[in-house]
Amino acid sequence: MSEDDKDPARQVIADYAQQFFRYFRTADGTVYAQKNGHPVARPIRSQGTTGSHRQELMVGLFHDGHGVFNGTALKEALDLIEALALSEHVQPVHIRVAPGLDGATWLDLGRDDGQSVRIHPTGWTVLTPDPAEVCWRRTQLTGELPMPAKDTEGKGIDLLMRLCNFANADTESLAIAWLIGCLGPSVPVPAPFLTGPQGAGKSTAGRMLVRIIEGMSGDLRRAPKDEENLISAVAAGWITALDNLSHLNPDLSDLMCCIVTGAETIKRALFTDGDVHRSRYRRPLLLTGIDVGVIRPDLAERLLPLRLERPRVRRTEAELWVEFEEALPVILGSLLDLTVKVRAADAETPTDLRMADFAHLCAQLDIATGLVTLHAYRTSLDDLNDDVIEGDLLAQTVLKHAATLATGTEVRMTSSEWLHCLTALYAGEESRPLPKGWPTTGKVLSDRLKRLQPTLAARNVLIDWGRSRTARYIEMTHQPTEQADQQDSLL
Template identity: 40%
Template sequence: MSTSAFDPIAAARSVVPFPRAEQGGEQPRSAKQEKQPPQAEVLRVLGQNRFRYLHHNGAPYAVPYDGPAIAVPLRAAAHTGTGSLRQHLTRIYVTEYDRTPSQTALADAVATLDALAMRVPETELHLRVGADPEDSAVSWLDLGRPDGESVRIAPDGWTLTCPDPEAGPVWRRTKLVRPLPRPDRPAGGWREGIGELSALLPFTPETLPLAIGWLLAALRPGMPRPIAYLTGEQGAGKSTSGQMLTGIIEGARAPLRQAPENLRDLGPTTAAGWVLALDNLSGLPGWLSDALCRIVTGDAQVTRALYTDDDVNVLTYQRPVLLTGIDLGALRNDLAERMMPLELQPIRRDQRRTAGALWAAYAQAHPRILGALLDLAAEVWADLPYAAADLTERPRLADFAELLHALDRVTGWRSLEAFNGAQDALNDAVLDGHPVAGALRDWTASPAFPPGGWQGTMGELHRQLSSDGRGITDGWPKTPAVLSARIRQVAPALRARGISVARTSGSNKNGKVYAVTRDPVS
């Protein structure tokens, strides 16, 4: 809306509704009769007429009527990259009246707007990647620019445009939302841009398509994605490669973070950025393993609000996750099913470059790499419905499997086959690191295992598996109940290798009967 003919001081004299104040005011008076309204009232009217208001996760935000679709928080904004409404009102007031409003007037005006905004309904704000409100086949990428220019990715191609503040996605910005270069379509098509990425990051030929698939999944809002795990020997450039891979959609030199010490610290860190990238992991504690599983499929963290006894803050997020490290140690089965190792090749001495030269080459290639990724995304988006109908078997991350199948149909790659192979390798790693799973695998593969399978109670199975001395080792389940719980933990990994432990319909005097079988071809 145009504001050139609007006088906030005049409007402030009248009682005005929310969200927009009525324009106009009292009839002109003489200079002696006219009484100037308080600064707080003028600021309140400015706030009502320049911004519309919405809620996200229980917090109020303002979106300019005449400006980019970027939400501005009403409350303290130390954690944002957009400033607060208080700062915006100060700038507007100084620009229009050439004087500085008092801090008391600003506090009163913002408090009033905050109270009025409480009746506005909850609205979804998007960080970096968002869905189109009107077309589920379309996704958006926030370039992090002050003017709000974004990328609209549709099955018929991608375009640079600013979302409609009232009909398109509204962006939420934080200090972790770094500017991205304006994407450039490579002259040789998307294969040229992917080739430039391959020259910078030393992925093996088998894992490069998986890395591209992970980046494409990161452009799909609401999609459960595997945890990308960059692995390789020391000196393979895992940290630098992680920064570059993340930076394609997060901005140059996107930070890789250390693993937090507790769950309370993990939530705000995850919610503030799009990709959660943790560097140099040498092991995963149980709480972090469980939290990462929830983050890739969608999670919410509830904490007590400051200075209150009965109010809470809620953080909701679903994020792409990237880890780097040489060895994560023994993996839990639920985490292994959500992981995708990306192996890096050793870098020969004659191929090494200085950090300055490497990052300069990356900065030069970044617009073309991003443009190639967007070109490929549009083709994959167009093929997704057909790929989904064509796919007959799906792993646990079924949405990602469909995306890889569409990627293979578009490119001729074999990324889904590579992903399934990586999942098999991780299943073996789970079995190797789990004493109960290892005992079952060894026993069912030995000549002592009955050809037609075994049946008995959990107590009898406990005695059978403990008979070779395992019962005296640390970590071995001491009771049949604990053994049963441990078997349930690794049941999917066991089934992937043809081993099944299932309760039958029968029972005997010692309890419920279970059947242990092994697929002869496994």
């Protein structure tokens, strides 16, 4: 055959690629390649160490006898494929957990053969998902999970609780509820904060909870110093676990709120002037630490405190992890069994809690098991409200002022008048100096009260804003305890 009769190398590559791979794009315009019949997708522009599509294509061409091609031919072929894929239908890719058809969800086991767990209220099974239904994305953080055990009769949950040092049964039930929530891609779950005295095994328990979902390669990490690095870590895995926190600055606190309930970041795309790259994320978050200091009210509503206690009998690290790894298939199987029962349970959704989806899950867990998880969740939120108040002198001063009001009395003043009133109450007759961060203007006071509004409402002090003919005002009402209880029961 003459040189003129040979197909160009880029044509050989493009024909081979379209024969053995399926190409599609996501909503942000990224083009992915998926081997026919296999659920794992790789971005065609990826050069990552988890295996790029370029490498996958080169290996396939070599093994099938087409030879070795130079970089120019591969680049030209991939440029053409990328352009053609931009006209294909949009399909999302998922990390670890994904929604499926008919009310099912999927759990990626991280296996090379693509086998995954399909979870449905009627049961769970291990199989390879249809690529048209689920497309998995893998990163270096995607560890392999063992094949879950069948017919465990709940033994795995007991094994897990025996390995962790949770303080009481309520804490154990909240940990189980969080794990079940992690298997639901559409359920935002509060971030468990594992706390307790030094030596209580907080980091070890955190690793165990993470590795049930992420495999034995899952681990805790230090909180990144900037927002961009934390978002990159969040986007590359399913559960983000931060270890040994001792302080939460306002920026990190706000970012954690976004991670739990979902947000989007936009930054300039590389090597462009006007194009942008969008990153949407909502991930389970786990924290450990003895004490993080002052907790902001908006983060407190998104936290799930799990207290641990020091074990009476110490074990070596090696013995502990050998036992956990051996028990992991049973633990995962029991968790899947319980998840099926919980999703099949019919429960009303509590409408008075911020994380209503998780509260509904707690109610379902109670019906399926007879536990009191929802009550434990409410109690934990009350404890967090106490922590917020103890760390905020303005909140303490507002409650001190409200205690002087007759129940049901409404007091209206402008923000400047409230600032003068509360400042005088805090300073007292001895005119003690105001603390750092005390509001300096009526506007700052109004903004602080908006943050504290849910916390104060939990202590029967209602704050509202309005406008009269002459000026705006802030209204404070000391609600009777009986009336508050009636409203909670109606909710």
